[in-house]
Structure formats: C-alpha cells, structure tokens
Amino acid sequence: MRVVLDAMGGDNAPQVPVRGAVQAAKELGVEVILTGKRELIEDELSKYSYSGNLIKVVDAPESISMDEQPSKALKKKNSSVHVGMSLIKNKEADAFVSAGNTGAVMAISVFSLGRLKGVERPAISTVLPNLKGHTFLLDVGANVDCKPHHLLQFAVMGEAYAKYVLGDENPRIGLLNIGEEETKGNELTKEAYKLLKKASEKGLNFVGNAEGRDIYSGDFDVIVCDGFVGNVALKLSESLAKILAKILKEEIENHFISRLGAITLKPAIKSFKKRIDYAEWGGAPLLGVKAPVIISHGSSNAKAIKNAIKVACQFAESNLNSYIEKNIEKYG
Amino acid sequence: MRVVLDAMGGDNAPQVPVRGAVQAAKELGVEVILTGKRELIEDELSKYSYSGNLIKVVDAPESISMDEQPSKALKKKNSSVHVGMSLIKNKEADAFVSAGNTGAVMAISVFSLGRLKGVERPAISTVLPNLKGHTFLLDVGANVDCKPHHLLQFAVMGEAYAKYVLGDENPRIGLLNIGEEETKGNELTKEAYKLLKKASEKGLNFVGNAEGRDIYSGDFDVIVCDGFVGNVALKLSESLAKILAKILKEEIENHFISRLGAITLKPAIKSFKKRIDYAEWGGAPLLGVKAPVIISHGSSNAKAIKNAIKVACQFAESNLNSYIEKNIEKYG
Missing domain, CATH: 3.40.718.10 (Isopropylmalate Dehydrogenase)
Structure with missing residues (x-):
C-alpha cells in the first residue's frame, strides 16, 4: 500500500x-x-x-x-x-x-x-465512541442542504464503511430524527424515511429513526443526517466532553478531600481518555x-x-x- | 401569583x-x-x-x-x-x-x-449550563421546518426571556451554524443571518454565528436554531453527559487504586451534578x-x-x- x-x-x-x-x-x-x-x-x-x-x-x-x-x-x-x-x-x-x-x-x-x-454527493463521516463500541455518523459537514435520496446514499456508503473498515457484520442503520415514530421529523427526514424503508425491503438493514441520544447509545452502528445537523452534533460533542471534564476538575479542586483522592484516579482517567480519544480512530473518511x-x-x-x-x-x-x-x- | x-x-x-x-x-x-x-x-x-x-x-x-x-x-x-x-x-x-x-x-x-x-411560531426553549453560566437555546422541537424570519422571531423571544427571567443584562445572541463566517451555512441560516444582521442595525444584540461547540462555550447567552437541530442538540447533550459519567465510573471500577480514591470524590461529584442538573432550571418555557x-x-x-x-x-x-x-x- x-x-x-x-x-x-x-x-x-x-x-x-x-x-x-x-x-x-x-x-x-x-x-x-x-x-x-x-x-x-x-x-x-x-x-x-x-x-x-x-x-x-x-x-x-x-x-x-x-x-x-x-x-x-x-x-x-x-x-x-x-x-x-x-x-x-x-x-x-x-x-x-x-x-x-x-x-x-x-x-x-x-x-x-x-x-x-x-x-450524487460525497459525504464526510466520522467514527464516534459509544458505550458498546462506536457509531459511524454521516454526513458531518459536506452537504448542508440535502434531498431525501442523498440520505439514502449516505446510508449505503455508511453501511459499506462500517462493514469493510470498522468490522461491523451487519451494521444497523438509523436516520437521525426527533422521534422514534415513522411520522416524526421535518420534510427531509419524513421523505428519507420512506426511501430507507423501501430500501430495507430490498435488503438494507435500516432499523428506523435514531434520536440525538442514540448517537451515543450504541443501538445504531451507522446514523445518517444532513451535513448541517451532523456538523452541529459533532462540534457539540467534542466541546461538551471537554467542558464536562473541566467542570469536574474545577469541582475536584474546590473540595480539599477530593483533591487528595484525585491522584488515585489517574489510571482511570487515562483509560477514560483513551476510550473517547479521536486519535484512536484516525480521522474522517470522505466517502x-x-x-x-x-x-x-x-x-x-x-x-x-x-x-x-x-x-x-x-x-x-x-x-x-x-x-x-x-x-x-x-x-x- | x-x-x-x-x-x-x-x-x-x-x-x-x-x-x-x-x-x-x-x-x-x-x-x-x-x-x-x-x-x-x-x-x-x-x-x-x-x-x-x-x-x-x-x-x-x-x-x-x-x-x-x-x-x-x-x-x-x-x-x-x-x-x-x-x-x-x-x-x-x-x-x-x-x-x-x-x-x-x-x-x-x-x-x-x-x-x-x-x-408566527411559538418556540420551545431550554436553559443549558455552560462554564460561565447558562445558554438559552431555542427552538428545541416545536418547529422542525423553519423560514428565516422564524429564526429572527426566536432571537427576539430568546433575548426577552434571557433579559427578564434569566437576568442577562444585554444578552449576546448567536445563530447556530456550521462556521463563524457570514457566508457559511445552509439556505435557512444564510438568509436568517441577513435578517439578524439587519435587526442588529436597529438595536438587536446579534453577535454572529455560533457553532455546535458554542452551545457550551459561554460566548453566547441566546442561540437560535430550527427545532430539528435544537432537538437533536438537546437530546445529544443529555445523553452524552450521562454516558461520559458512566464511562468514567466503569474505568474507576476497573482500576483498584482509583476505586480507593473514588470515595473522596463524592463532594466534588455532588457539586458537579448540581451544576449540570436540569432540575435547577425548572423547565422549558414555551415562548x-x-x-x-x-x-x-x-x-x-x-x-x-x-x-x-x-x-x-x-x-x-x-x-x-x-x-x-x-x-x-x-x-x-
């Protein structure tokens, strides 16, 4: 190579x-x-x-x-x-x-x-860690205005990457939406749902709507969305993880007894960082x-x-x- | 009352x-x-x-x-x-x-x-904690397909709530987007930017585009977005905070020495939870x-x-x- x-x-x-x-x-x-x-x-x-x-x-x-x-x-x-x-x-x-x-x-x-x-539209994707392993999210910024069939194409590309590179045997595909029910969503996702459902009858492993919380739930291997929503979700995640760590650190420093115990946490925090570290995943494939x-x-x-x-x-x-x-x- | x-x-x-x-x-x-x-x-x-x-x-x-x-x-x-x-x-x-x-x-x-x-469109809003205080985000789910002037109306309503209820003197208003520059965004946010800029000439304190990371940066007091993006951001935040806490807990349990120190962290974790606890804020106003x-x-x-x-x-x-x-x- x-x-x-x-x-x-x-x-x-x-x-x-x-x-x-x-x-x-x-x-x-x-x-x-x-x-x-x-x-x-x-x-x-x-x-x-x-x-x-x-x-x-x-x-x-x-x-x-x-x-x-x-x-x-x-x-x-x-x-x-x-x-x-x-x-x-x-x-x-x-x-x-x-x-x-x-x-x-x-x-x-x-x-x-x-x-x-x-x-029609290449997509930028990203691998995010979750409790059970990882979630593959796309698009995260290449296409900010999408048509329903673009989301179907993202699902096809995401499934392929999850299968061939991430090693998921039969990746479960979700559509990022604001509720579980088929009737939920905006114009884009309601139409995309129909296309994905149709494709699932031909064999695509589309398992339904995923909500914001599902990006980290581990219930989906691949989640598709338009690049605007994906970009917001990605940047929000990166910053929230950092900020929560910072708040925890501040509170540890505020409490004398906690400050004493904090040193014993180092091994746990090291493993924690490794688990959520983007560096482990290398980068965002352009598909x-x-x-x-x-x-x-x-x-x-x-x-x-x-x-x-x-x-x-x-x-x-x-x-x-x-x-x-x-x-x-x-x-x- | x-x-x-x-x-x-x-x-x-x-x-x-x-x-x-x-x-x-x-x-x-x-x-x-x-x-x-x-x-x-x-x-x-x-x-x-x-x-x-x-x-x-x-x-x-x-x-x-x-x-x-x-x-x-x-x-x-x-x-x-x-x-x-x-x-x-x-x-x-x-x-x-x-x-x-x-x-x-x-x-x-x-x-x-x-x-x-x-x-035209009432909005559901939410108060999110950040490093310096709080961010007021709207819409978080009432309006999943918005026109640019709806986002302007959300800005007006958000500014009012931040001022009268949250006590922000001159709330800094941001437009949730995928980049800082004025030219960034999807069709909706590019047009909304123009309307917000125009309103800022008449006195609205619109300070520009906010990215996903800014929901928690503390650089904005009010952030407006369509209800689809806001709903994903809100649910994602709730779950990510829980999951990071869970991963940290798992890692503490995996390391004997960390397990010993964990008890000293209780006061810090209690303050941490209070700072990020939604219960402190009461709920989501419908504006x-x-x-x-x-x-x-x-x-x-x-x-x-x-x-x-x-x-x-x-x-x-x-x-x-x-x-x-x-x-x-x-x-x-």
Whole structure:
C-alpha cells in the first residue's frame, strides 16, 4: 500500500505529519509519500533516525491555509493536496490522508478523483465512541442542504464503511430524527424515511429513526443526517466532553478531600481518555469519491496521523468502493 | 401569583407534581392550582402535613398520555391541560406548568391562549449550563421546518426571556451554524443571518454565528436554531453527559487504586451534578403564546417542579410578553 500524506495539512505541519509518517513506516510498514514543500519536509525528516526506504517526498510548492475558501484552493494546482491527488490518478499511490482544510481537501478530491458511479454527493463521516463500541455518523459537514435520496446514499456508503473498515457484520442503520415514530421529523427526514424503508425491503438493514441520544447509545452502528445537523452534533460533542471534564476538575479542586483522592484516579482517567480519544480512530473518511481519502482533525497528533494512514490502507485494501457502486444501483 | 400545575403530567404523576406543589406553597408562598383527577390528587395531598390555603384542586377527568398525538390530545376538552388553560383564559390563574406530553401541551396552549401579536411560531426553549453560566437555546422541537424570519422571531423571544427571567443584562445572541463566517451555512441560516444582521442595525444584540461547540462555550447567552437541530442538540447533550459519567465510573471500577480514591470524590461529584442538573432550571418555557407556559422534563423530580413554578412566577411578573410584541414589531 502506498499512502499519500499531505505534509502541509493541520495545525502543526509539517512537524506532526512527518512524525506520523515515520511512525507509520516503522510500525505499520506502509509506504508513505509526503507531499508539500520539499525543503521543509526533508529538514523535518532529518530529525528522525528512520533509515528505511518507505518514506518518499514529492515537492508541492503551493500552500492552502486552514481557513482558505475551497474555490480558491481549487485553483492552486501545485498545492500538496493537488499534487497528492495527481499521484493517485496516475496510479502512483492508493490512498490520501490530510489533516488540512476539510472543505479544500473535499473539493479537490471530488474535482480530481471524481465521484463513484451513481453517487450524487460525497459525504464526510466520522467514527464516534459509544458505550458498546462506536457509531459511524454521516454526513458531518459536506452537504448542508440535502434531498431525501442523498440520505439514502449516505446510508449505503455508511453501511459499506462500517462493514469493510470498522468490522461491523451487519451494521444497523438509523436516520437521525426527533422521534422514534415513522411520522416524526421535518420534510427531509419524513421523505428519507420512506426511501430507507423501501430500501430495507430490498435488503438494507435500516432499523428506523435514531434520536440525538442514540448517537451515543450504541443501538445504531451507522446514523445518517444532513451535513448541517451532523456538523452541529459533532462540534457539540467534542466541546461538551471537554467542558464536562473541566467542570469536574474545577469541582475536584474546590473540595480539599477530593483533591487528595484525585491522584488515585489517574489510571482511570487515562483509560477514560483513551476510550473517547479521536486519535484512536484516525480521522474522517470522505466517502463517494473514486479513491480512499481520510481527513484527520486539524489538531491531530502523530498517533492520529498514523492511525489515519492505517485506516486509509484498510479502506484501499477492501473493495468498499465497488460495493458502494453496486448498492447505490440496487437501492437507488 | 396563581400558577396552574398539571397534576397528571410527567412520568410519576400525580405523586411528583403534588409534592412539587407542596414545596412551592411552603417555600415560595405561591398559590398552586392542581388540575387533574380530583380523587387521585386529594389522596396524594393527604400524605403531606400541609395545612395552608395556597393549594387548590380543580377536577379534570380526562387523561393525556405521554406519547399521545397532539391532534388527539386537542380533542380532550376535560384534560388537566385544557382545564388549566381555561383557568388562565378566565383570569383565574396567571401561568401554567406541566411535566407532561410536550407536543400536547404546546398544541393546547397555542389553541387555547393564542399567539402573541406578530409571533408566527411559538418556540420551545431550554436553559443549558455552560462554564460561565447558562445558554438559552431555542427552538428545541416545536418547529422542525423553519423560514428565516422564524429564526429572527426566536432571537427576539430568546433575548426577552434571557433579559427578564434569566437576568442577562444585554444578552449576546448567536445563530447556530456550521462556521463563524457570514457566508457559511445552509439556505435557512444564510438568509436568517441577513435578517439578524439587519435587526442588529436597529438595536438587536446579534453577535454572529455560533457553532455546535458554542452551545457550551459561554460566548453566547441566546442561540437560535430550527427545532430539528435544537432537538437533536438537546437530546445529544443529555445523553452524552450521562454516558461520559458512566464511562468514567466503569474505568474507576476497573482500576483498584482509583476505586480507593473514588470515595473522596463524592463532594466534588455532588457539586458537579448540581451544576449540570436540569432540575435547577425548572423547565422549558414555551415562548410566543399569550401567557407563561413552562414545560418541565417528563422525569422531573419535585424540586424541578418547584423551580418550574418559581420560573413561571418570574415570567408572569415580568412584562416579557409585551416586550416581545413590541420588539417583533420593531425588528420584524
């Protein structure tokens, strides 16, 4: 497997991507092609004692900033993202990973690689931990205004990813809604429900409406929604977890006796953090384009980058995309 | 102040509402009129040593179940909700509190009391704790498909409530969106942004887009959104807080040393729970109808009911509704 890693993407680039690439090469034995400003990358690489031949550098002199408009980024043909996509198009690489500007990576991916047959709207998805394992949520921001059949396509793509990459045998698919009953929802979800129900008669494992609480209940493996709602849910979750931890910490500090006991909690808190740590999951797959693209969090650390590379390999090794095309035709 | 309390509303009715009524009468000196099945209520009341004359019972023989369709509930003219609303219409009471079926209470309120002048869509709102205090979020489920000017009206109503009941001097209003920039969002929020910006030129304290993370950041006092997104955000928050606590507890039990220290945490955890406890806030005001209506959580305890009665009094004592009508005209 040959994975392109955008060395210029993320809040701490190229330091973090380069460290992640070295870890991936050493620990996973994956070939990593770093795209970006050659000099900066090679400077950074020289800090590591890696002497193998699994890491390559391909120069890409243009930069895309974290808040650049996708339409502007699309025009920078020599950016680390564009150059990486060309490698994939020319069959010199199998998958792409970036912790950079989500909108830009998505736009350039769709433009350069093209959409899978039948897929109208590629979706950004995310893996969220729950009490029993994980929930795969999509779309989380690529498509803010959706038609009912887009949600059906998200269900098909989500099911495929859960099955082939996350290892869920027969993923239970839910439609994010405001009540369990079939008649609940807004115009979009009421219509989407009908389409999903119809697809379930042809074999899709649609189990019904999921509510906000079900994103973490473990009762669904895949939950579909429009990208506006998904984005709010994702950002809300990230911040709420942090804030609850902060409130707990404040209260521990406010109580002398609790402060004494807090030290004994360290092992538990470490395991707790590991369980809810996004870095374990590597990143957000962009589904519906013709090659595996994983978009990692801008604040990813090297471990998150390494895990994203791992996930990109699993994605590339599976026949996920042909399964999606087949099912889009079957259920669409 | 005379507050009608739906004695039949909630998961544990009439026990919890009756206990809440007794607490409100004793601690707040408020007159509480309990509506519902007279015999059941009087049986329950006889368990308390309350001997004052602040609690009254008005018989309402019909029941509305927690999951009854609002359209069906509307027809039950002798339900505890209908009978309570009639008391308000006839000026025999000033405000209404229920922990019952939200959709039914909302529908009967709008039907019986009518909407405030200029208000197109009454909204259900909620007070959420954050690091610095609270955020007032609306709509959380009454209006799942909104037009841009509905969001403007929610902003006007939210500002009024934050000012008159929550005590925020000059509440900072945000529009729930997927990015900070003015150009971000779906069709609804892009248009709503323009209306809110225009209103801000006339004096509304609209400070811009709020993201999912801002619901708990403390940077906004009032956040407006359509009822679909708000409902997902609310249910997600409730469940995530519970699940994180559960994961932490599991991890503490998994680590012997942490288990030993956990007992010292009790005071901190107690304060933590108090800070994030919905019972402190009493309930969700329904804004935009002609009298104060507070809808409490179905699982409310007596304290939450008492606090809802307190909030209903504050609402009724303020000139919130005339302020809303004036501002709907000013900004509308």
